[in-house]
Amino acid sequence: MTASGFDTHDHGHCMAQALQTAEETCARKGLQLTAQRRRVLEILLREHRAMGAYDLLDVLRADGLGAQPPTVYRALDFLVGHGFAHKLERLNAFIACAHPGERHAPSFLICKSCGLVAEMPSEGISQAVMTAAGGLDFVVDRAVVEAEGTCRSCRGAAA
């Protein structure tokens, strides 16, 4: 029920809500949430983890649909471009946004042990980045922030 990707939650609800938010946002902004785009978003939401483009492609194909890399990358370009999903540069992978609709500069936690990824609060980080960049007279459009480490349950398992 929480926003953290490390906690258990009502996943059916989280998925339905994210999809609905995407639909409403697209309707409001005149964006086309086409079948392909929606399908890729559904997979990301259902799996609730970081997935490579070719992982997504495998799922699409397993569902009996012929698909090629450009199809997936186009859908991902749309979803990432409009904030429904994010790219994890460190993993060359993609994940559904945990806070769709809200305007935010995402930052991530990546557990090196279990592979789970969580979006974390980023206000303080964004502020620190802008302050540091301002000192060099640099204007930041966007910041990639991806922290690797160990989540609570993996630390517990290791002990």
Place this chain on the structure above:
Amino acid sequence: MTASGFDTHDHGHCMAQALQTAEETCARKGLQLTAQRRRVLEILLREHRAMGAYDLLDVLRADGLGAQPPTVYRALDFLVGHGFAHKLERLNAFIACAHPGERHAPSFLICKSCGLVAEMPSEGISQAVMTAAGGLDFVVDRAVVEAEGTCRSCRGAAA
């Protein structure tokens, strides 16, 4: 003469100093700065910009030496692993460290206009990342921080 990659500086000096620091550090820690590793570091220092592995390979070959991808990636693994160079995840590229020898968690500014990359001060950012992660009971080993935007001179040129 400054640490910012956006400013002009005495590049011969900066390069010689970085190489010397690398040699001293390797001697002290019993690491082998072999010909291949040293050469890749020299290229990164000379070019003073982010370079892809295959860009480095092209330079090696232009210098008349046969080389294959694994050669470059091995050298980069060494240099990155010991802090003499960094990987820019956003660019799939590598750059010589601007502060070799000092223990630091690097963070970067990437100008989308001119492509220059600078290492920026990261104490405040690291602190903010650890604070945010701690709130989710997550222990951070390492954080990728890469801010994209526009440097001063490019903003000046655009105006």
Place this chain on the structure above:
DNA sequence: TGGCGATTCGTTATAACATAACAGGACACG
């Protein structure tokens, strides 16, 4: 009604980035 631009999608091919696997050479150590 018919043309027209904009957007999306299918398809083929290829570019760009990275690693697996194995053999050989250099070198230190006993």
Place this chain on the structure above:
DNA sequence: CGTGTCCTGTTATGTTATAACGAATCGCCA
């Protein structure tokens, strides 16, 4: 010497991402 370790050369392959072109769809308006 024999042996283990580290580094390198080489071949091949795996993984991630995009270029390019044509066809289908749809809203728009002469």
